[in-house]
Amino acid sequence: MNIHYADRMNNLKASIIRELLKLAERPEIISFAGGLPAPELFPVEALKKVGVKVLEEQGMQALQYSATEGYKPLRDKIAQRMARIGVEADGDNVLITSGSQQGLDFAGKIMINDGDVIITERPSYLGAIMAFKAYCPRFIDIPMDNEGMDMEALETTLKSEDRVKFIYVIPDFQNPTGKTWSVDRRKKLVELANEYDVIIVEDNPYGELRFEGERPPAVKSFDTHGRVVFLGTFSKTFCPGMRLGWVLGEGELLQKFVLVKQGADLQTSTLGQRELNQFMEDYDLDQHIGTILEVYRSRRNVMMEAMDTHFPKVEGLTYVYPNGGLFTWVELPVHINAQELFKKAIENNVAFVPGDAFYPNGGVDNTMRLNYSSMPEDKIKEGIKRLGEAIKEML
Template identity: 60%
Template sequence: MTLKYANRMKGIRASEIREILKLTQKAEVISFAGGLPAPELFPIDAIKEISREVLEEHGEKALQYATTEGYLPLRKQITERMTKFGINTNADNILITNGSQQGLDFAGKIFLDPDDVVLCENPSYLGAINAFKAYEAKFIEVPTDDEGMIISELEEIVKTTDKIKLIYVVPDFQNPTGRTWSIERRKGLIEIANKYDLIIIEDNPYGELRFEGEIPPSVKSFDVEGRVVFLGTFSKTFCPGFRLAWTCASEEILSKFILVKQSSDLQASTISQMELSKFINKYDLDKHVEKIKSVYRRRRDIMMKTMKEEFPDEVKFTYPEGGLFTWVELPEHINSRDLAIKAIDNNVAFVPGDPFYPNGGKFNNFRLNYSNMNEDRIVEGIKRLAKAIKEML
């Protein structure tokens, strides 16, 4: 039998992270690999209560088909939460998706023809790279520093490149670097998009998990022309097992997302949406987020402190003000894939950096997650990593 797949399948490969996660199932592995929330913080008892209530009050409705757009009360609650990011919108601008990953996939499906160009940070989020590659996009990595994309470099690329369709950014506690864009760069980005008539995909899965300072206004908050598509999620503030996230866009663009949702999987889970909506109504999601933040803040602190103490001076790492990740830079001659193999032999796991570069190339970085391991394991894991690094110097 000859299997003739579509051309786009050439660009789709297994997520390195999910392959690594399979190796980290063993209890003895100290894993800094996934972007997994701390499961001990999941509001299990509240969800139990709420699940019972939803089934008692609206059982038939909760188990039936529902609209593609999503559960209206939940969409309204989302618009209220979006004010945190300086966004005033309404339920007609919100589509409920199965995780933000689905919003990324839909953005690709709606905008990208083969060989269209996506501009992204350098490095950028692996899941977005994979989603867009599935539509045969090309990537140009815009030079990026601790404040975000360098706007002059961005403009130079925009001026000299054909077929740019999207600019993809994660301005808050970026995955993988943990870096946050300055307000000036956010404004600069939207000015470029306005001037050159481009669409921005602003991916914000971690913005609410800010450990210090104020949440900065989102890129979308500066968008008066409706050219920013904002992706938010409940995976990090509630739980990922529910697979509930949202896309916020102008009605014109959102109508395309709704059409694509219809042909892709009709709708998100009716009962899960109703449960989450009731949770937000009945419990205080903001208070729950505070609890998550206080735990993650301590974990970040202990990881930073231990890295400072244990890592050789040649090793650099970012200081994230929130979110789930820090990004480590090794001396150039050390390949983080070799380190990963050495680390896994010592039961420590992380994600090597090169899959975060869509066009390949950099091998001396890696990503560490601090949300999923307790403080003792963080200290122990970093010590083991430090030892492995020193052996490779």
């Protein structure tokens, strides 16, 4: 039997992270490889009450087919929360998706023809790269500093490439680097997008997880033309297992997302949407996020202190101090290959994600991503100590 798959399938391979995570699952291993929220903080008790209430009061509607756009009261609540980051919108601007991963897939499906150019940060989120790859774009990744994307490099690219479809950014506590864009860069990004008439896809799963400082306005808040599509999610502030995210946009562009959602899975779980909505009515989501922040902040502190203590002080070894989110990012001396280090680390019973998977065009082998949200503090200390030893062995 010969199966002739679509050409796009040549672009798709099983995620390396997925395979690594399998290795990292052995119980003796302290894993900084995943991107999991801390499950002990999930609002289990509240959800029990909320679930019963929704079924008691709206059982038939909650289990029936419903509008592709999503449950209106939930869409309204999301729109209201967006005002905090300077985005004026109402519920009609919101499409509920099955996690923000689905918004990424749809962005690709709606905009990318074979060979179109997608601009990303260097490095960028692996799941987005995978989602876009299914539509066969060419990636151009732009260097980052601590303020965000290099705007000169971006403009040079926009000037020379006429097939740019969109610029994909994660401006708050980026996955994988933990970096956050300055307000100036956000403004400049929108200016350039206006000038060169391209779309921006702003992916913001971590913005609400800020440990210190003021939350900057969204890139979307500077949008005057409806060219920024904002992707949000409840995976990090509520729970990931229910797959509840959203796309916020305007006009025809948003309608295309709705259209594609219809063909893809008709709608996101009616029950899940109504449970989340009820949770937001009966409980204080911000207070819940406050609890998460306390735990994650402390874990971030522990990880950073342990790195200061146990990582060798050598030239070329740097790491990001993240003010929020789930990750920090390590650059190793150039002669250390992170995949080799991974093998050594596994021998030392500690795991991380080698950074090369986050470069859409590959070619960078001396970086790694560390997650601090899902491990208790004593394990973080011990794990970083082991990792420091593995690094030292490779010097």
